[in-house]
Amino acid sequence: MTFASAWELRAEFAQSLSRMYGTEVPAYTDLVQVAAEVNRDVLIRDGADAERLGTATRVAEERHGAIRVGTPQEMHQVATIFAGFGMHPVGFYDLRDAATSAVPVVSTAFRPVDAEQLARNPFRVFTSMLVVDDRRFFAPEISDRLTAFLGERRLFGPELLELAHRAQAHGGLDQPHAGRFVALATAAFELAAEPVDRSWYETLEAISSVAADIGGVRSTHINHLTPRVLDIDELYARMQSRGIAMIDEIQGPPRWDGPDVLLRQTSFRALAEPRRFRDDDGHISTGALRVRFGEVEARGVALTPAGRDRYDAMVAETDARAAADPDSSRQDIARAVWTERLPATEHELAQQDLAYFTFRVAEASARTGPAEPNLTSLIEHHWVIPEPIVYEDFLPRSAAGIFQSNLTSEGRKDTSLAGSARDIGWMSDILGRQVADPNDLYAAQRSRSLAAVGAELGMALEAR
Numbered sequence: 001m002t003f004a005s006a007w008e009l010r011a012e013f014a015q016s017l018s019r020m021y022g023t024e025v026p027a028y029t030d031l032v033q034v035a036a037e038v039n040r041d042v043l044i045r046d047g048a049d050a051e052r053l054g055t056a057t058r059v060a061e062e063r064h065g066a067i068r069v070g071t072p073q074e075m076h077q078v079a080t081i082f083a084g085f086g087m088h089p090v091g092f093y094d095l096r097d098a099a100t101s102a103v104p105v106v107s108t109a110f111r112p113v114d115a116e117q118l119a120r121n122p123f124r125v126f127t128s129m130l131v132v133d134d135r136r137f138f139a140p141e142i143s144d145r146l147t148a149f150l151g152e153r154r155l156f157g158p159e160l161l162e163l164a165h166r167a168q169a170h171g172g173l174d175q176p177h178a179g180r181f182v183a184l185a186t187a188a189f190e191l192a193a194e195p196v197d198r199s200w201y202e203t204l205e206a207i208s209s210v211a212a213d214i215g216g217v218r219s220t221h222i223n224h225l226t227p228r229v230l231d232i233d234e235l236y237a238r239m240q241s242r243g244i245a246m247i248d249e250i251q252g253p254p255r256w257d258g259p260d261v262l263l264r265q266t267s268f269r270a271l272a273e274p275r276r277f278r279d280d281d282g283h284i285s286t287g288a289l290r291v292r293f294g295e296v297e298a299r300g301v302a303l304t305p306a307g308r309d310r311y312d313a314m315v316a317e318t319d320a321r322a323a324a325d326p327d328s329s330r331q332d333i334a335r336a337v338w339t340e341r342l343p344a345t346e347h348e349l350a351q352q353d354l355a356y357f358t359f360r361v362a363e364a365s366a367r368t369g370p371a372e373p374n375l376t377s378l379i380e381h382h383w384v385i386p387e388p389i390v391y392e393d394f395l396p397r398s399a400a401g402i403f404q405s406n407l408t409s410e411g412r413k414d415t416s417l418a419g420s421a422r423d424i425g426w427m428s429d430i431l432g433r434q435v436a437d438p439n440d441l442y443a444a445q446r447s448r449s450l451a452a453v454g455a456e457l458g459m460a461l462e463a464r
């Protein structure tokens, strides 16, 4: 077979990045290995239950990458390249406000959007872009220098962009173009050997380490590549017992006895990587930068807007209790809040419309009596079985937390000034394609499933 379709290109790309990143950051290989061991143990422990949010094969292959670019033009090119792999922009994240330290970026995630494409290979890339004209971070003179510096660099060559256009137009590529596309795309995210201009890098670093990582060098690189794990608390403990320094917390929901929801993430601390520097007098020396870290994540069911409001309220409640009680662990406080405020079963999450599900018609023998022709009653009497839709996106506060817990300094942020306005519409304009609202995608998946189940049972069904 010589034609590689979009999902095959995407799977190949994820594997190729993984090989490359493993040679650049060997601790990543340890992380992947520990994640695979934990996943194997959870599959043995929980059996079929462990696969409710994705098959073992999907989860084993699953990764998300994180990259950071500087300009609208670079962002547009990234969108072109990822479209070739069947990855589309979903969600808008403003990390400038979500972070307390200086993280002057806005972000989106490129990922497959169809359930079938996600099941084949769910590779996603969290992509951040510097907001060069945000006065809270950058004085006019620095903005101008940044714009000039970024305007001169070329991250992606014409052959890569051309292959991406072709892959998108044809839904894939023939060999040898497919192999070439994957190789060029991988190389574009490799750490460059070119020396870093020390004084420019340090100027930016005093403002924001993230700004220096993006705008202080002439190329981009993959920041992290995140495997998925089925028990993140277990993984955290195993990494620590191997002597690997982890960030202080697992971001997102606490561990608790109810269903896994949304996303929990943690990471090992950014490692000192040798990099070459060029001084103003031209002298080249070797130093080190700490920008790349090893993240890992566990995924749960996607929440509806009502569920998300509940989640945000629980986070705010946890913050308030933690502030009033600084001696208790945040995890313990959060667990108490969750136990009080979130239903402890998937069934209740479905009944209260707090999470997204697809549905299937149960075997007639499973039914426990006659049901009304509405979803609540059909679920109640086991005519219809809800199945959780996995959360495929990110959380701004966790993203900001991951950024922050790996920064070498807080940086500067003048909150007396107004930031520059950015939103999902602005991002769509930059990319030349609509950035999807994650909720619309989950809601559409649920509606399609309801229509199919309704047709099978001969009734019209609605989510609520």
Ligand code: OOG
Binding pocket: 065, 066, 067, 068, 126, 128, 223, 265, 295, 394, 395, 398, 399, 400, 402, 403
């Ligand atoms: C992105 C940080 C956010 C996540 O998983 O929330 C992120 C970055 O460090 O560039 O990757």
Ligand code: NI
Binding pocket: 064, 065, 066, 126, 224, 226, 295, 402
């Ligand atoms: Ni990440």
